[in-house]
Amino acid sequence: MERKSNKPIRMTEVCLRDGSHALRHQITDAQVRRVVRELDDAGMHYVEVCHGDGLGGSTLQYGKSLINEMKLIEAAAMEAKRASIAVLLIPGIGTVHELKEAHSLGAGLVRVATHVTEADVSAQHIHFARELGMETVGFLMMAHMAPVEKLVEQAKLMESYGAQAVYVTDSAGALLPHQVRERIAALHESLKIEVGFHAHNNLSLAVANTLIAIEEGATRIDGSVRCLGAGAGNTQTEVLVSVLDRLGCDVGIDLYKMMDLAEDTIGPIIPQPIEINKGSLVLGYAGVYSSFLLHAQKAAKRFDLDARDILTELGRRKVVGGQEDMILDVAAELAKGKLGV
Ligand SMILES: C[C@H](O)CC(=O)C(=O)O
Numbered sequence: 001m002e003r004k005s006n007k008p009i010r011m012t013e014v015c016l017r018d019g020s021h022a023l024r025h026q027i028t029d030a031q032v033r034r035v036v037r038e039l040d041d042a043g044m045h046y047v048e049v050c051h052g053d054g055l056g057g058s059t060l061q062y063g064k065s066l067i068n069e070m071k072l073i074e075a076a077a078m079e080a081k082r083a084s085i086a087v088l089l090i091p092g093i094g095t096v097h098e099l100k101e102a103h104s105l106g107a108g109l110v111r112v113a114t115h116v117t118e119a120d121v122s123a124q125h126i127h128f129a130r131e132l133g134m135e136t137v138g139f140l141m142m143a144h145m146a147p148v149e150k151l152v153e154q155a156k157l158m159e160s161y162g163a164q165a166v167y168v169t170d171s172a173g174a175l176l177p178h179q180v181r182e183r184i185a186a187l188h189e190s191l192k193i194e195v196g197f198h199a200h201n202n203l204s205l206a207v208a209n210t211l212i213a214i215e216e217g218a219t220r221i222d223g224s225v226r227c228l229g230a231g232a233g234n235t236q237t238e239v240l241v242s243v244l245d246r247l248g249c250d251v252g253i254d255l256y257k258m259m260d261l262a263e264d265t266i267g268p269i270i271p272q273p274i275e276i277n278k279g280s281l282v283l284g285y286a287g288v289y290s291s292f293l294l295h296a297q298k299a300a301k302r303f304d305l306d307a308r309d310i311l312t313e314l315g316r317r318k319v320v321g322g323q324e325d326m327i328l329d330v331a332a333e334l335a336k337g338k339l340g341v
């Protein structure tokens with residue numbers, strides 16, 4: 001495979017963070033321990049562990065965690081011999097206090113996540129993480145909502161604050177292949193630091209888009225084993241590793257071990273198939289944050305509505321991560337017949 005970067009590809013497994021959405025944040029420490037142990041043994045580079053909405057996300061608004069994420073981070077760090085434990089932090093949801101605690105328990109990398117046009121709110125957290133000595137990465141969410149020039153501008157801000165890599169984050173699984181190509185190419189050209197890509201599979205494009213990202217120079221790549229992530233899940237790790245292997249690109253991850261983990265360890269944890277169904281498809285089609293799916297389905301039940309109508313209206317309003325309260329507002333308005341469907 002032709003790649004614009006000659007740096008090694010390093011993968012982050014997100015099933016224990018993005019997958020937390022799909023599991024309604026009910027992950028146990030025993031599950032975390034087993035998954036981390038097996039990922040570590042398979043050669044995974046980074047394993048992200050925390051609430052689905054990042055540090056501090058366990059709230060009524062985002063969903064309460066069964067087990068305190070700090071306990072999960074500590075358990076993960078105890079199991080990982082080679083892999084680095086990563087956490088995600090959305091400034092405002094998580095604070096520097098939680099970051100400090102996560103670091104003291106063994107987290108080695110933080111991804112500071114903001115909406116794609118709001119990189120400026122990441123400055124304090126990026127600086128703080130660098131002072132702690134953590135590997136520090138910027139994560140620009142809902143990347144389909146900004147034109148290429150804006151994305152480059154925002155990524156450069158994160159670079160100037162000290163980020164060591166910046167991700168294009170396709171939170172809604174809405175980016176089309178040519179849009180991934182132009183975004184990653186522009187960042188690879190404009191930044192001195194590494195570029196990453198995080199996909200959601202709502203339009204069944206996650207693996208294909210990830211391959212394009214790698215061709216265009218992305219070297220930090222996210223996957224979720226068995227697609228365990230929000231919406232239709234992420235780039236399926238074991239599938240990506242297989243395809244990369246077929247393309248002659250060795251990422252140093254043991255394929256059979258990943259397959260066994262997907263089948264024997266993750267399979268029994270998943271309460272419902274993570275698939276492209278009418279709900280997750282609408283996420284990608286309408287450009288809605290993937291973690292809104294289960295909240296919208298719950299609201300649809302409560303107000304006797306079709307979740308697709310709620311999601312479509314949220315997409316029309318260009319709602320972004322952090323505006324989860326809008327899901328109930330929109331559902332209530334639809335139920336009162338205030339909005340046409
Ligand atoms: C907090 C979000 O779930 C982060 C993420 O994985 C995304 O935007 O996608």
Ligand SMILES: [Mn+2]
Binds near residue numbers: 199229230
């Ligand atoms: Mn995600």
